[in-house]
Amino acid sequence: MAKKSISELFNFKDKIVIVTGGAMGIGYGIVERFHEAGAGVVMADIDEKVGQEKANALNTNEVPCVFIKTDVSAEQDVVQLVSKTIEQFGKIDVLVNNAGIFPQKPVLEMELTLWDKIQAVNLRSVFLTSREVGKQMVKQDGGVMINIASIDALHPSMVGLAAYDASKHGVWGFTKNFALEMGKHSVRVNAIAPGGVATEGVAKLSQGSAPAAMDMEKVMKAFLARIPLGRMGEPDDIAMATLFLASDASSYMTGKMIVVDGGVLLN
Numbered sequence: 687m688a689k690k691s692i693s694e695l696f697n698f699k700d701k702i703v704i705v706t707g708g709a710m711g712i713g714y715g716i717v718e719r720f721h722e723a724g725a726g727v728v729m730a731d732i733d734e735k736v737g738q739e740k741a742n743a744l745n746t747n748e749v750p751c752v753f754i755k756t757d758v759s760a761e762q763d764v765v766q767l768v769s770k771t772i773e774q775f776g777k778i779d780v781l782v783n784n785a786g787i788f789p790q791k792p793v794l795e796m797e798l799t800l801w802d803k804i805q806a807v808n809l810r811s812v813f814l815t816s817r818e819v820g821k822q823m824v825k826q827d828g829g830v831m832i833n834i835a836s837i838d839a840l841h842p843s844m845v846g847l848a849a850y851d852a853s854k855h856g857v858w859g860f861t862k863n864f865a866l867e868m869g870k871h872s873v874r875v876n877a878i879a880p881g882g883v884a885t886e887g888v889a890k891l892s893q894g895s896a897p898a899a900m901d902m903e904k905v906m907k908a909f910l911a912r913i914p915l916g917r918m919g920e921p922d923d924i925a926m927a928t929l930f931l932a933s934d935a936s937s938y939m940t941g942k943m944i945v946v947d948g949g950v951l952l953n
């Protein structure tokens with residue numbers, strides 16, 4: 687393979703990237719970096735108001751950013767996301783499966799509907815988007831997929847996340863086997879395991895005055911104290927690792943997970 691310069695490696699001009707859950711938090715951090723690197727970005731999110739506003743703000747004629755309202759757990763929405771993207775851009779170079787939810791509830795208090803919702807948004811979604819985008823990448827004979835898992839795919843971070851941890855272990859298992867399946871089509875499939883990242887979703891966990899929210903604040907402080915680098919992650923910390931996995935700088939990596947956690951798993 688011809689050796690590319692560093693600036694060529696991280697130039698995403700004319701590439702088309704789908705980011706699920708791209709309206710906020712880690713997803714939006716990833717959208718911003720791909721757009722800065724020249725990629726046309728499709729922001730797929732359930733929150734139409736925030737997503738549409740942010741996509742409009744980034745969108746230019748040279749470097750498009752479009753919003754497509756998508757519930758990643760709904761098969762029809764995902765099918766439509768992929769067909770609309772192909773219709774508008776003709777290809778998909780990179781898929782980032784980032785959308786996810788992390789309601790905190792002990793197993794003994796959890797209703798079946800909440801368990802099912804967590805599995806559907808965090809895990810079924812990864813199957814649906816991977817299948818639909820995968821068909822297109824096979825036709826193109828290449829592409830890259832990056833699944834945003836969690837350190838909880840490797841080790842539990844706090845009480846009340848058993849359903850979440852099960853879904854993220856699932857994402858990691860899926861990543862490895864799908865990488866095995868897609869290698870012959872030149873499609874690379876990798877995962878990222880973020881540690882604690884300061885996002886809108888995390889902020890919501892400890893908002894309000896209910897005892898559960900106050901307990902959560904204490905849990906978050908204790909979590910921060912365990913991070914060797916002494917700070918929570920920023921969405922951009924995850925975005926930079928995502929661009930690495932999407933770029934040819936990682937062209938010999940597939941079925942692997944990069945842990946981006948400030949060292950918290952060392953404890």
Ligand SMILES: NC(=O)c1ccc[n+]([C@@H]2O[C@H](COP(=O)([O-])OP(=O)(O)OC[C@H]3O[C@@H](n4cnc5c(N)ncnc54)[C@H](O)[C@@H]3O)[C@@H](O)[C@H]2O)c1
Nearest residue numbers: 707709710711712732757758785786836882883885886887
């Ligand atoms: N923040 C962290 O500390 C952390 C740590 C490890 C892993 N993660 C993972 O990173 C991902 C993003 O987390 P975040 O903290 O940025 O979350 P967030 O709540 O701040 O943002 C999540 C985004 O996903 C969207 N979304 C939610 N349900 C959706 C659905 N059904 N369909 C489409 N979009 C949907 C939301 O509208 C929102 O824009 C998740 O998969 C999460 O599990 C986060």
